[in-house]
């Protein structure tokens with residue numbers, strides 16, 4: 001039973017976002033496929049961390065596995081051939097989903113990170129070449145800079161604007177103009193920020209190509225709620241984790257490589273499954289062509305067999321409907337949070353990134369402040385959420401750039417903190433910059449997905465409203481000495 005205020009709020013929401021009505025079939029889907037959420041009163045708000053699977057995906061997968069004997073795909077036996085057929089069927093389904101058949105090669109990996117590491121270790125970085133990253137990137141993209149550095153490649157970061165945390169276009173233009181004509185230049189950015197939800201324009205791909213860059217598009221946080229057709233935008237490399245798209249299976253991701261680019265990659269080693277031929281005596285090997293040269297050892301073939309099932313499920317729900325629903329809920333959540341005030345009129349919430357749904361996806365990242373403008377510790381808010389069955393995400397989400405930009409955290413902040421406390425840990429650093437500078441390197445992230453509904457958004461808003469007029473909270477039972485940032489009392 002919904003309360004009157006919930007009913008009124010829902011009516012107001014529908015009046016504000018009438019297009020939400022076109023997604024009502026997702027409520028029915030939630031009841032049938034994601035019933036475990038409401039059965040246990042769980043409010044799931046971390047779809048960017050991981051998607052949720054439909055019950056039927058697991059059922060269908062179990063039926064598939066139980067129907068036949070499936071062996072290691074590296075041979076020609078009947079059980080092996082059946083496995084190969086399943087893996088190749090999944091590969092075709094992936095290429096088709098991303099509008100990439102004929103133009104791209106799909107390499108199965110363990111996750112998006114595995115896809116990104118392939119690019120890092122195989123891209124022909126050289127002392128003349130360049131690596132250009134955006135300050136908004138997951139650490140699994142940031143980490144590619146270490147491969148570049150080892151090769152003597154110059155690494156640059158394109159900065160973000162404040163407060164929207166979008167790319168600073170003039171600075172980006174200047175950096176893009178610096179490609180080395182005779183060397184390999186790689187530009188890497190996320191289609192959607194996993195920190196702010198900002199969607200970076202996919203037109204950047206063509207612009208970067210024109211200026212002599214190869215482009216790596218990290219689509220891991222984008223593809224669960226947005227259609228992505230590679231043939232239309234032609235990125236050279238694309239990274240994906242399937243559990244983020246449809247929850248199940250975990251342990252499988254994909255690197256999509258534009259065929260014309262495949263020959264440019266240089267694998268640093270070979271392994272079982274990746275060679276046509278290898279000798280011990282001659283110390284020679286011939287790498288397999290295409291995806292096989294990148295799929296080290298035995299593929300996760302059982303899980304890969306579930307990828308096509310997941311894609312069919314997403315198609316049945318309708319990626320455009322999911323997109324619409326998530327956009328409506330995001331717009332509503334943003335408006336309600338922005339309007340929240342303490343009794344003294346001061347705002348309760350700071351949103352990181354754009355305040356509207358224009359060029360932004362279903363992620364809302366924020367911090368709460370007390371009536372005097374002091375930061376409320378996000379770990380305390382997470383604790384409160386957990387007590388109410390709400391699953392959300394806190395921290396910096398493995399993407400340190402946007403938080404550093406928004407809060408003006410500098411290298412000097414790190415240096416000062418380290419000098420004061422050589423045993424510096426992230427919690428202590430956070431405590432230090434929060435107490436002394438009112439800054440927060442971390443935040444609270446809410447994200448929507450396929451099974452999200454209005455009630456989920458409202459439950460989070462109720463939690464937010466309960467922080468009205470609260471004063472600065474301590475972290476559980478732990479008290480810190482503000483000067484030294486050492487724990488002086490741990491009551492837990």
Ligand SMILES: Cc1ncc(COP(=O)(O)O)c(C=O)c1O
Nearest residue numbers: 111112113138140194220221241
């Ligand atoms: C934008 C982005 N890129 C890459 C990753 C890494 O994905 P995985 O941990 O599945 O390898 C994530 C995960 O949160 C992400 O959000």
